[in-house]
Amino acid sequence: MDRRLVLVHLYPDLLNLYGDRGNVLALSRRASWAGWTLEVREVGMGEAADLAEADMLFVGGGQDREQKTLAQDLLRRRDAILRGVDRGLVVLAVCGGYQLMGRRYVTPEGEEVPGIGLMDLETLPGPGRLVGNVVVAAGWLEEPLVGFENHGGRTFLGPSAQALGQVVRGHGNNGRDGTEGAWAGKVYGTYLHGALLPKNPAFADHLLRQAAARRRGEVPWPKLDDLEEHAARAVLMERMGLRGQR
Amino acid sequence: MRERLAYWAGRLALALSRRLGRGGTSLPGRVALRVDPALLGKLARRCERGAVLVSGTNGKTTTARILAGALERSEGAPVHNRSGANLPPGLVTAFLRTPPPWRRALLEVDEAALPRAAAQVPAALLLVTNVFRDQLDRYGEVERTARLIESGIRRLDPGATVVLNADDPRVAAMAAAAPGPVRFFGFEASVAASDAKGPLGDAGRCPRCAAPLTFTARLYAHLGRYLCPGCGFRRPDPEVTIQGFTALPWGSRLEVAWAGGALAVELPLPGLFNAYNALGAAAAALALGVDAEVVGAALGAAVGSFGRFQRVDAGERQLVVALVKNPTGFNEVLRTVEGIEGEKDMLFLLNDRAADGTDVSWLWDVDLERLSRPGAGIGAVTCGGERAGDMAVRLKYAGFERPRLQFAQGVEAALDLALARGSPGRPLVIMPTYTALLALEDVLARRGVARSFWEV
Numbered sequence A: 001m002d003r004r005l006v007l008v009h010l011y012p013d014l015l016n017l018y019g020d021r022g023n024v025l026a027l028s029r030r031a032s033w034a035g036w037t038l039e040v041r042e043v044g045m046g047e048a049a050d051l052a053e054a055d056m057l058f059v060g061g062g063q064d065r066e067q068k069t070l071a072q073d074l075l076r077r078r079d080a081i082l083r084g085v086d087r088g089l090v091v092l093a094v095c096g097g098y099q100l101m102g103r104r105y106v107t108p109e110g111e112e113v114p115g116i117g118l119m120d121l122e123t124l125p126g127p128g129r130l131v132g133n134v135v136v137a138a139g140w141l142e143e144p145l146v147g148f149e150n151h152g153g154r155t156f157l158g159p160s161a162q163a164l165g166q167v168v169r170g171h172g173n174n175g176r177d178g179t180e181g182a183w184a185g186k187v188y189g190t191y192l193h194g195a196l197l198p199k200n201p202a203f204a205d206h207l208l209r210q211a212a213a214r215r216r217g218e219v220p221w222p223k224l225d226d227l228e229e230h231a232a233r234a235v236l237m238e239r240m241g242l243r244g245q246r
Numbered sequence B: 001m002r003e004r005l006a007y008w009a010g011r012l013a014l015a016l017s018r019r020l021g022r023g024g025t026s027l028p029g030r031v032a033l034r035v036d037p038a039l040l041g042k043l044a045r046r047c048e049r050g051a052v053l054v055s056g057t058n059g060k061t062t063t064a065r066i067l068a069g070a071l072e073r074s075e076g077a078p079v080h081n082r083s084g085a086n087l088p089p090g091l092v093t094a095f096l097r098t099p100p101p102w103r104r105a106l107l108e109v110d111e112a113a114l115p116r117a118a119a120q121v122p123a124a125l126l127l128v129t130n131v132f133r134d135q136l137d138r139y140g141e142v143e144r145t146a147r148l149i150e151s152g153i154r155r156l157d158p159g160a161t162v163v164l165n166a167d168d169p170r171v172a173a174m175a176a177a178a179p180g181p182v183r184f185f186g187f188e189a190s191v192a193a194s195d196a197k198g199p200l201g202d203a204g205r206c207p208r209c210a211a212p213l214t215f216t217a218r219l220y221a222h223l224g225r226y227l228c229p230g231c232g233f234r235r236p237d238p239e240v241t242i243q244g245f246t247a248l249p250w251g252s253r254l255e256v257a258w259a260g261g262a263l264a265v266e267l268p269l270p271g272l273f274n275a276y277n278a279l280g281a282a283a284a285a286l287a288l289g290v291d292a293e294v295v296g297a298a299l300g301a302a303v304g305s306f307g308r309f310q311r312v313d314a315g316e317r318q319l320v321v322a323l324v325k326n327p328t329g330f331n332e333v334l335r336t337v338e339g340i341e342g343e344k345d346m347l348f349l350l351n352d353r354a355a356d357g358t359d360v361s362w363l364w365d366v367d368l369e370r371l372s373r374p375g376a377g378i379g380a381v382t383c384g385g386e387r388a389g390d391m392a393v394r395l396k397y398a399g400f401e402r403p404r405l406q407f408a409q410g411v412e413a414a415l416d417l418a419l420a421r422g423s424p425g426r427p428l429v430i431m432p433t434y435t436a437l438l439a440l441e442d443v444l445a446r447r448g449v450a451r452s453f454w455e456v
C-alpha cells in the first residue's frame, strides 16, 4: 500500500532563512516516524515544479527586498498552485511566503507588489518591526502554537479570510487586532518561525494527516513521543507567564 | 583636566572591582566615559605609535591576540582589550588596566562601534576579518554590518593602512571606501572544503551590482575565489597569502607567502577559520613592519581566547570548550570537532539572551546532521542552557534519540548530567552560546577547574 507523500519546497536557495529547513525536516521526520515516506522536491526560482503530483507545498520566508523577485516567480506559478489547491494540495506559507499568498504586499517604500490571492488578505508597511516570541491560541489544535516572529509588514485579513488563531503573547498579523496567520481550506499562512513545525508537532501532524487524506482518505495518525518538543514549549510558555499550559 | 579626572575615576573603579574579585572588563571604562565621553580618543592619542583596530563579524578576538603576540615580541606589549570586550567601555578599560607610557593600542572593535572609534582614535591600521551573517540576520543585517564597517573605514586618516580579506567579496569591496593604502590577504592553497556548499544567499551576490557571483573556488561559507559576470568585480590578488594548508589534529601547518618573503609554521589552533585569523594577523603585522621571523614566532605560539576552542582538564575528564555564535562558526566548530581522534561526548548549551540571539531558529541552519552519520565518533549527547529543549529538538530531528540524547535545564545541571553520563577516557566537547559560555566559565571557576577568562 502506498504510504508516500510528495512535498514541494519552493525557493530553498533564495529563502535560506532560519527555520525553513526545520519545517521541512520536521514534516519529513514525522512522516517517517508515522510510517510514511515524504519525498521532498526542492524547486528554485524559475525552475519547473510538478504541482499536480504534489501533496504539500511549503513556501518559506524571505528578506523584505527579495519579495519582488519572489512575487514575480510566484505569479507565474499561480494557476498551477490554484489547480493544486483544488485537488487538495496542502499549502504552508511562512513570513514572506505568507504575505505573498494574499492579494497584495506594499513595500516600506510604498511600492505595490501583487500577491497570488490564495487568501483574502493584504500586507501594508508599518513603523518598526514586530519581533519576539509568540503564543497563539488555535482552538482547532490540541495545543497553542508557539514560535518567534520578526516582520515589518502588517497583515490585515479580509472578510472571507479566517485567522489561524488569536494572539496570547506577541504581536501576530499586525499587532492590533489580535489575530495571527490565516487559513482557507488547506492553505495555511503564518508569521511564526523558530522553527514553527518542530516546536508545534500537533500542527505538523495536522498538515501531514491532511496530505495523507488526499492520497488515501481519512487515515489514523499515530501519536508520537514528543518529550523534547514539549520541553521546548514548556520553557517558552512558562517564560510568557503561561505555566501549566501545554 | 577632565581627561585626568576621568582616567583616575576609571582607575579607582578598576581597583574596586578587582578588590571585589571581579575582572571588570567594561565597568571601569563605563565609569571613566561618564566623566569624559571623549576619553577614548584622548587616551589613544597618547600612544607613541597610534592604534591598530581589528573588526569584522568572526575571529576578531583570536586575530587580535595573534597580532598582539607579534607586536609584543617586536616592540613591547600593546594596550589591548584581550578579553574581547569590544564596545567603547571595554576599549577604555584596556587603557585603564595598562600602566602608561603606551607605545601602541591594539583594539578589537565591535562593528557597530567602529564608525565612532575610527573617528576618535588615530589608527595606523585597520584589519577587517570577514562579514558573516549573524543569528539575527533575516533582513539585510549583513549589508548593514558591512556599511557600518565601511563608514568606519571612511573616517580613517589618509595615512592609515586598511587590511582586508580578499576572499570575502563584501569585505574586498570595502577597498573603495579606503582613504589610504589597502592590503589584501587570502588563501591560494586549495583546500577540500566540505562545508563550502549550500546556498550563499546575500553573501553570494556582487557587492557592486547585486548579480549572483560565480565562484571558482569556495573554502568555507562564502569565502573563496569569485568573479561577477555582471560588472567584472573580482577577487583582488592578495599580497599576503596562504600557499599551503595541512590540517593537524589540534592545529594546522601553514605556508604563508608575500612579496619578498615566506614562512612555514605550525599554528596550534585548529580549523580553517583559525588559519584565516592567523593570516589576517600576519598581514597586519607585516604591514606594520614586524619582522617575518617574529610573525612566525607569534603564529607558532598562538593561544585562543577562552571558549574559542580551549582544552581544559577537569580531573580525569578532558573538556574542550568552543563558543558557537552563528551558523558559519558553528559549522566550522563541528568540522573541527570531527577531526578530534576517537569517540567524544557532546554538550550543547543554548541560551537566547540578546548576546546569544533571541531567535533560536538559526540552529536549523547548522549542519548538525553530520554528527549523527555513522563514523562521526560521537558518544553521549547532552543539551542544556535556558533553551535546552530547543537544542534537544534540533538534535532529535538531526537523527539522535533517547537514551543517547538527554537534556537538562540550565548550564550547571546540564554540565553535571554530561559529566555523569560520559566515560572518563572520552573528551567532552562543550559548545555554548555566548552567555552560556559566561555561565559555564563561572561554574568551572567556582569548581577550581579553569581560571577566570580575564586572567588568561
Ligand SMILES: [Zn+2]
Pocket (backbone or CB within 6 Å): B206, B207, B208, B209, B210, B211, B228, B229, B230, B231, B232, B233
Ligand atoms: Zn557585479
